[in-house]
Amino acid sequence: MLIPLPNAFGDAVTNMAIDAALLASMPAGLAAFRHYGWLEPSLSFGYAQRYNEVAQNSAPELSLIRRLTGGGIVDHRNDWTYALILHSSLAASKRPATELYQQIHQAIQQTLQSMQIETQLAPCPKACKSRQPTPNSISSVSQCFVNPAVNDVLRLDGQKIAGAAMKRSRAGLLIQGSIDRSALPEDFDFAHFQPKLLIQLSQALELAQGELEDIRPLFKSEQIQQEKERFASKAWNQKRV
Numbered sequence: 001m002l003i004p005l006p007n008a009f010g011d012a013v014t015n016m017a018i019d020a021a022l023l024a025s026m027p028a029g030l031a032a033f034r035h036y037g038w039l040e041p042s043l044s045f046g047y048a049q050r051y052n053e054v055a056q057n058s059a060p061e062l063s064l065i066r067r068l069t070g071g072g073i074v075d076h077r078n079d080w081t082y083a084l085i086l087h088s089s090l091a092a093s094k095r096p097a098t099e100l101y102q103q104i105h106q107a108i109q110q111t112l113q114s115m116q117i118e119t120q121l122a123p124c125p126k127a128c129k130s131r132q133p134t135p136n137s138i139s140s141v142s143q144c145f146v147n148p149a150v151n152d153v154l155r156l157d158g159q160k161i162a163g164a165a166m167k168r169s170r171a172g173l174l175i176q177g178s179i180d181r182s183a184l185p186e187d188f189d190f191a192h193f194q195p196k197l198l199i200q201l202s203q204a205l206e207l208a209q210g211e212l213e214d215i216r217p218l219f220k221s222e223q224i225q226q227e228k229e230r231f232a233s234k235a236w237n238q239k240r241v
Helices: 012-025 051-056 099-114 188-206 223-230
Strands: 002-004 008-010 031-038 042-044 063-067 080-085 119-121 153-155 160-169 172-180
Touching: 002 188, 008 012, 012 031, 012 042, 012 063, 012 080, 012 172, 012 223, 031 160, 031 188, 042 051, 051 063, 099 119, 099 153, 099 160, 099 172, 099 188
Parallel strands: 002 031, 008 031, 042 063
Antiparallel strands: 031 080, 080 172, 119 153, 153 160, 160 172
């Protein structure tokens, strides 16, 4: 069952901590979707990236935080951020990462199409099989909204709209995704977009949509606090300098 969680706003540490805590404690048979905003100008970067290179190439006013997921850097000052958490008991959580990535972005693409916005999925570059970007570089290839990865959602003119990163663990699968607001019309209605997207995701993941009478057990305060301490620590954010 796919559960929509309430939209929220948090600082960078809190946003990442809640995602990590949900991954660790999602009940069997459940998946959850949540959208959240950022209370401070923030930039997140992938688990494998080097902190010093990220810091040297980012604006000084940005709060930098290392994600649990991989991927490149994402500037969250003008994006629509979401997380999808799947318990390991779900068949969808065991799909190959490339397949699931494509299916999630097809769901976004179909939702946009229902709102009269035509898009395309990024094709595999000719050199992608022989020349992969290094995970520790923060050159343009590792900046998520500069050069798209295969199956990212693009406008027809090639500008990137949506990308995501994943983390698989014994507990389940975490997908953290970002939609660039500047790539969509100024009057784009995300309040209308979100429920439509949930319908498409539930179909792609082969999960029925549902609701819990009480979602508080999903948000374990002690677990969230432990994760906040981790994501706020220098040891985590600067573990690769």
